[in-house]
Amino acid sequence: MDQVPNSVPARLQAKATGNHPDLDLLAALAEQALPERERAQVLLHLSRCADCREVLALALPPVEASSTSLDTARRPGFRWPVLRWAAAAACVVIVGSAVLMKRESIMSRSMQTARIESDAKSAASRDERVAEPGQPPVESVHPPALATSGPETKVSPPAQEKSARQSALQGALGPHYAQRGATGMTATSGPGAAGGMGATGGGAFRRYPAAPAVPGPLQGTPDELMAKMAPKAAGKDFPTEGRPMSEVTLPRAADEQVAAEAAAPAAGSLQDNGADQLKREAPGKAKAPAARMMLDRMEASGNTVQALGQNQPSAEASRAKKSDLFRAVSSNLTVSRWTISSDGKLQHSIDSGKTWQPVPVAENAVFRALSANGPDLWVGGAAGLLYHSPDAGGRWTQIKPVSGGSTLAADIAAIEFTDIRQGKVTTANGEIWTTSDGGQSWRKQP
Amino acid sequence: MQSTTQPAAEPPAEVKAVAAEVYGQCGASEFGISCDELARILAQVVDKYSEAAKATPTREFCLALKLPELVLARACAAGNERAWEVFMARYREKLYEIGMQITREESSGRELADSLYADLYGMVTRDGVRACKLNFYTGRGSIEGWLRTVMAQEHVNRYRRGKRTVSLDEEAEEGAQFAAPDPDPLPALDPRLETATDEALEALPAEDRFVLAAYYLDGQTLAAIARTLSVHESTISRKLDKLAKSLRKQILTGLTRRGMSRRQAAEALEADVRDFTVNLRDRLTQDSPGKTFPHKKVGAPAGDGNG
Secondary structure (H helix, E strand, O other), rough: OOOOHHHHHHHOOOOOOOOOHHHHHHHHOOOOOOOOOHHHHHHHHHOHHHHHHHHHHHHHOHHHHHHHHHHHOOOOOOOOHHHHHHHHHHHHHHHHHHHHHHHHHHHHHHHHHHHHHHHHHHHHHHHHHHHOOOOOOOOOOOOOOOOOOOHHHHHOOOOOOOHHHHHHHHHOHHHHHHHHHHOOOOOOOOOOOHHHHHHHHHOOOOOOOEEEEOOOOOOHHHHHHHHHHOOOOOOOOOOOOOOOOOOOOOOHEEEEEEOOOOOOHHHHHOOOOOOOOOOOOOOOOOOOOHHHHHHHHHHHHHHOOOHHHHOOHHHHHHHHHHHHHHHHHOOOOOEEEEEEOOOOOOEEEEEEOOOOOOOOOHHHHHHEEEEEEOOOEEEEHHHHHEEEEOOOOOOOOOOOOOHHHHEEOEEEEEEEOOOOOEEEEEEOOOOEEEOOOOOOOOOOOO | OOOOOOOOOOOHHHHHHHHHHHHHHOOOOOHHOHHHHHHHHHHHHHHOOOHHHOOOHHHHHHHHOOOHHHHHHHHHOOOOOOHHHHHHHHHHHHHHHHHHHHHHHHHHHHHHHHHHHHHHHHOOOEOEEEEEEHHHHHOOOOOHHHHHHHHHHHHHHHHHHHOOOOOOOHHHHOOOOHHOOOOOOOOOOHHHHHHHHHHHOOOOOOHHHHHHHHHHOOOOOOHHHHHHHHHHHHHHHHHHHHHHHHHHHHHHHHHHHOOOOOOHHHHHHOOHHOOOOHHHHHHHHHHOOOOOOOOOOOOOOOOOOOO
């Protein structure tokens, strides 16, 4: 601290003039009870009178024994100890709130996950109970090639179970599962259609191994998905009319692993004609990132399979259903599906096979083979009838593969497109035609 | 000194109105003080602090007084037993505490408190009239604060009286008879420096002067000064720093205005006047306490004194 010039203390020691202040005034000054003008006068005297300063200094009470009259306007309202404790209390409140919010978020997520998983388990156990050992296949109906091998791909319960949970599960796993229970047909075959096809062409359809539980990728917003998966009417059967015989929906990568494992219990009940193969086409390629994103959105927004359990009497069943749906979502289930009806007509479903709408392709055209990669569709029929639509059936173009001077004219038994460019057409007589440019050019394999 | 309040001139109407207004709240009736007596008490106080009362409306001035304590003190001075019961219950132990805080010693503190208690009770008579110090309490501050200042004053008086009283034997032992003659007085400050310094000090507010005096003359700590003014210690530190800078600047300006060069002014400021300062302090000490805390009054308003 800077020191005053040496002359200052000397001149400060001027003798006190005027009256000494009354002792009561000194006490009032110490207690800050004097008005400003009077206070200044007393201080002026004190600045010149060492004796009065000495008395005042002695008369001051100790800090802890200060009179309440010292709490006047001159006492600063800003108290560091109070502020210090207030700051500490504020920090505790803020940290505690953050911890509580974080914990609630974590608990909410874990509860949702637990519900989903338990729903899956109970749904799996339920499927085992209700899956009928075998239904006599419809004539020429091929066994479901999509029997699943894992618990997550159990055959759907029979249609007699009208619970909303089953409907949602069926929708998640694939319409073929529902069919089996509802109509007694195999899960993967429609009424009569497959049989007809199978009958006419032993190799008209190739069976694919069972797909995992979900037939294909989801399409639509999480809200739409949940709305569709939620039970609309308990016990509503899948439509029998035009029940697709090849409405297997496979994951994009599961072309080579058609859901033979899709329904293990049901597999035994399905007739397998050996050479008859039921070709199942994926209704749409799954977009894994999109599906995961939608799943995340569903979880985040709380739109989990909880909606499925609305009519569930038991929490366990609800959890099982939720778990199934969870797996369905996570396995790139798609809501949009394509199939060929028993009478050879192309059909489209946007609700995972609950309902189907006919898609006009060509008048009087009868198709038996189908390949779908998202909106890119290929349908094939007898005598080399081959159509392509790049926009999910909005417009169709007839394709006549030509290779080496020969034209594809045999009955098309199967169409396989791994993507919109790479494809293979197999005829009933064993011809294999391939293309690598989306059908612009073809090559007939020897 | 009177043991009871003297019948004084008729109180002004304003004071009577205030007395009537506060009579029921101050507990005067409990101690046998009538409304008229209360008005007279208030009139005495107003008269004593006439300058302060003039600057403030009378009603406001009276309402700012510690009326319940004023009534208690005057009732005690009048010999009201009920008032003394209340006073003793509240302040007897307080007196001992204050005494120990002032003297820093228990025995001295109790002795100091007992002597004051006797003065308060009016065991001292003057001219056949019981003198009671409580008559000098005016209610500007609390009774406790007033008791502190009274005891502090008494302690200082006792100390100075005892200091002046020296034993001849002790003086001989200390070798006072062999004391050296007084040295030559130190040269006074340059009158220009004195004038410039006085000018700078006069321009300061009273509070700043008090802080300078308490710190540089009395050697009080920053904390003690801060407690006196009810501010934070850091405030006093900053104030002193600021004052030092401003005083230096103003004195330099004053010196240069009086014909000194800048260098001369700076040299004059740095002149060592410590010895001079000490001498002045000694001279000032010898001037008191007889005049400051007398049994005689020093310029006190007529009719009242500090006891």
